[in-house]
Amino acid sequence: MTYKTILLVVGISQLEDDLRAAADLCASEGAHLSVLVSKIATLPPMGDLAAISAAWIDSRDGDMEQLRQSVREAREILGSAGISYDVVGRYSETMRLGQDVGERAWYADVTLVGTSLRVDDLLRRGVIEGALFYSARPVLLAANLRSVTLEPKNVLLAWNSTIESARAARESLDMMQNAEGVHLVLVDPKTKNGEEPGVDVATYLARHGVKVAVDQLASAGRPVEEVLAQHARDTSADLIVIGAYGHSRIRERVFGGVTKSMIDAPMLPVLMVR
Missing domain, CATH: 3.40.50.620 (HUPs)
Known part of the structure; x- marks a missing residue:
């Protein structure tokens, strides 16, 4: 099939190399790049409820700000790439991660998974399984996205x-x-x-x-x-x-x-x- 929309899933850190490699791939194929910046939600710890509430809220607020910052960073990087693109962020509960990825992959021809997700194995595995089991779309894995060709x-x-x-x-x-x-x-x-x-x-x-x-x-x-x-x-x-x-x-x-x-x-x- 002709690849016209490519989904790239990244975490909130070390995402620049994957973004630039995916942008170059899309430029060579004349494809739209859809980026999903993903973060697994922090679960509430066990213990005193009052302490849990304050610490948990602070942790989640920090996570959300990191996610927003990564989305802004991705848009800045792609803004000068000369391609068609969109960037969204998702703060997903562990059980919901696969569905969130799969739903984004519905509107893409292939999902790219590169090196940036290797810093979080739980996130990486959830992304791959989500794309495979919830989207009916292929997943393209690589140790280095610069080696990827369509x-x-x-x-x-x-x-x-x-x-x-x-x-x-x-x-x-x-x-x-x-x-x-x-x-x-x-x-x-x-x-x-x-x-x-x-x-x-x-x-x-x-x-x-x-x-x-x-x-x-x-x-x-x-x-x-x-x-x-x-x-x-x-x-x-x-x-x-x-x-x-x-x-x-x-x-x-x-x-x-x-x-x-x-x-x-x-x-x-x-x-x-x-």
């Missing part, structure tokens, strides 16, 4: 015959059509992938003009994410496309998983679709 030359598409991977393939179709090459990767393919694993989806992509090669890889006991990362390096991929949370979030958190690994340490830009 016109990748080489794409690694991870395929495991799930609805999530099917959505990921469809969501990234335009990018894959314009890429020089796409590696459709199956790690330890099972029988449900068909008599010749990967051929059906490769044929589908080829009908859309995608220059696709099917790579069946054996894990040899290594984690799937490690196999994917190594193959991305071997094929000079500049984007990994993957379906997110094929298992429940609880199972991913307890036992780990490909989604968790990609979220925690993206070695290159990763487009995730739920």
Whole structure:
């Protein structure tokens, strides 16, 4: 699809680099940049009610002022960028964070998550899960937003015959059509992938003009994410496309998983679709 609105979610600190990188990306794509500055609301402490009220109110007032200041800073930075943009701030209760992010993402084509959220892991994870589970839009993660492109030359598409991977393939179709090459990767393919694993989806992509090669890889006991990362390096991929949370979030958190690994340490830009 054509990206005309890009949502960038940042925290209240260390946001300048992400803002400037996202602004440059939008300038190159002719896209509108929508910025959500997010802060998790301070919960009331346990103890004496009178003391709680005063301390809690003071803390929340301080948080709100920081949020307003960050919104002003973001507008000042983008004011000279020469792009179309909007900036809003949200002070979200923990249980409401995902919905607040998801509702903003409804009106964007993709949600960018960069480095500024790494200073607050709870916020970062809530933002990513909110965008994935509440918006039906893709999430683009990167360790450095300067490495992000919406016109990748080489794409690694991870395929495991799930609805999530099917959505990921469809969501990234335009990018894959314009890429020089796409590696459709199956790690330890099972029988449900068909008599010749990967051929059906490769044929589908080829009908859309995608220059696709099917790579069946054996894990040899290594984690799937490690196999994917190594193959991305071997094929000079500049984007990994993957379906997110094929298992429940609880199972991913307890036992780990490909989604968790990609979220925690993206070695290159990763487009995730739920």
